[in-house]
Amino acid sequence: MFGEQFYLVFGILLNFGEKRENHSKATLYLLVQNLLTYQFELLPTMLGTWDLIIVQPELPRFDEQKCKKGVPFENLNYQKQYFELFYNYLLHHQILLINKLTMRTHQEYQLISTVQMQVQRIRKKYPIQINLESFIQEVQQIFQLENQEIMQKQILNILQKNKILRSSVQINQFRIQEKQIILKANSIYVKINKNGRLMYQNNELNIVFQILNNLCIYHGQVVNKKPNGEGCFKWINGEQYIGQWQNAQKHGIGQWIGLEGDTYIGQWVNGQQDGLGEHKWNGNVYFGQWTNSVKNGYGIEQFLNGDKYIGNYFYGKPQGNGEYRWLDGSIYQGQFLEGKRHGHGMWSNKLGSSYEGDYENDLKHGKGKLIYQDGSYYFGQFVNDMREGQGTYHQSNGVIIDGLWKENRFIGSSNHDSHRQRKEQQQTEQNQRNLIFALNNWQNQKFNLQLKQESKLNQSNRANSTNQQRSSRISRCQRNPNSKSDELQGISIDEAERTIKKKKNYRSQQSNYLLINNNKKSIKNVFEI
Structure with missing residues (x-):
């Protein structure tokens, strides 16, 4: 019956498609058809990671009586069966896109499921069901007896009743002192004090059941008189640990059960929560990685108020990349620092508002784009969650306001x-x-003619000035008695040399131009080959 209901429910979800917005429609349909119950839909431990549970705001619209038909998942085997069915179903239906992160999270949940099974086995093998008050009273009554045979029988009855001694034994040695009774039977050694302190030791199996001086109780394996291996420990205040030990330290896998329903199940190193584990306290649930009993690494946290965080932690606080989901449907995806939004991120809600940009100390701070419910948007600078600095506001009616802003108010155009x-x-x-x-x-055509005439006059003036310079030079040479005929001839030679140089320069430029063109052709041919 359970399997048929399971395949029916997720088959309908698949028919609605894998898109996130269709999950709520599918869930509402299942609720109306009485195919889905309140407990089934909101089960956080197994389904929270897959994000199929997103209909909490819609549930109050339905009759509360219809939502009470589900059976709470308290039985461990029932949980394991449910989770295996869910995993197998996803493997055979690849319509749902399972990314690497989701697969990793599923493998981690499988590990926790295995730890739960191991804890149940250890709890059953090394139970602590003793009532200290009644046990102490019974021990004190035994010390008042005078017949040793009756005393032996009473002691064995107490040990068997509290599941310390599992089988009948033949007592080899029985000794009574003033405030102490010592009993030996083959590999079993028992020492009981009048104040209720107990030491039961099975030397063959290296198992002890011990009531310590501080009234704490340990039942499990020992090496060198210290808890090593598997065992259960119960503190006087009622806290318990069931799991693996090393040198009297919680080490390996195990479960800690605190007061008022607080629990941790997962991996331990040298007495500290270290590795992968799940912690439940005050209605909150954290599943993820730990370091020295502090949340550190990747994790998922479900809060009592319905909010949820998925992402990285750094020594107890969200830090790095993550996603925070509020109960009202708002979502933030981006960077965190010491538990606050800090860095680049994106925020949106169900009403259509959204923001993408910079955050600082959990506030919009820096450059970003804020889109409002009516379709208008602001793009620019933010300071302490308010529009401040250079920015542009596009109203829904098409009006654009561009300039400087102060505390969400436009104060005018900027200097820029x-x-x-x-x-x-x-x-x-x-x-x-x-x-x-x-x-x-x-x-003004005359003005154009005037410009042309002025240009002609300028050319004639330049020619006259050149001739005047040449004639004056000749006259100076003629007036100079020391001048030679070579100097006079040099005047015409200079003019000729300048003419020759101009022709040479023109030819060299022309040859360089041809050389460059030839080089271009040769390079082009090389690339064409």
Whole structure:
């Protein structure tokens, strides 16, 4: 019956598709059809990781009586059967996309399921069911007896009743002192004090049952008179540990049961929670990695108020990448620092509002984009969760407000905008001046003719000045009695040399141009090959 209901439920979920928004529709349909119960849907231990449970806000709309048909998953074997069915179903139906993280989380849950089975076995093998008050009273009554045979029988009855001694034994030695009774039978050694302290030791199996001076109780394996191997320990205040030991320290796998329902089950190292484990306290549940009894590494935490965190921890607090989900449907995905949103992140709610950008100390701080429910959005700077600094606000009616903001209020255009506006205005004025100048030139033909005439005059003036310089030079040479004919001839030679140099430069430039073109062709040919 259980398996049929299981396949029916998840088959319907698959028919609705793997998208997150369709899960609530599928769940509501199952509730209406009485195929799903309140307990079945909100089971956090086994289904929380797969994110199929997202309909808590919709559940109050349904009749509460219809949601009480589920059976609580208190039986360990029932839990294990349920989880194995769920895992096998997902393996054979690849419509659900199982990423590496989900598979890793599932393997971790499998490990915890194995630990639960081991804890149950150890608890059954080394039980602590003794009532200290009644045990002490019975021991004191035995010390008042005078017949040793009756005393022996009473002692054996007490040991068997409290599941310390599992089989009948033949007593070889029985000795009574003032406040102590010593009993030996083959490999069994028993010492009982009048104040209720007990030492039961099976030397063949290396098992002891001991009531210590501080009234703490240990039942399990020992090596060198210290807990080693498997065993159960119960403190006087009622706390218990069931699991593996090494040199009197919790080491290996085990379960700690505290007061008021607090529990931890998982891995231990030298007396500390270390490795993978699940901790439940005050209605909260944490499943993940530990270091020295502190949450450290990847983990999932379900809070009493319905909120949930999935991500990295650093010595007890969310730090690094993570995801926080509120009961009202809001989600934050991004970076954390010491339990607060810090760094880059994305936030959204069911109403359509969202934010993506920088956070600092759990507040929007830095650059980001905030989208409102009506479709308007703001993109720019934030300070302490408020719009402050340079930013642009796009209203839903199309109006754009760009400039400086202070405490969520627009205070005016920024210096950058003013500079940009001045630049645009200057460019516009320059364009207008150029246009007027062009129109004037086109309309005033005489002005164009005047410009041409002035250019001709300038050329003739330059020629006249050159001739004047040459003639003055000749006249200076002629007036100088020391001048030679070579100097006079050098004037025309200089002119000729300048002409020759110009031609050479032109030829060299032309040859360089041809060389460059040839090089380009050769390079091109190389790449074409």
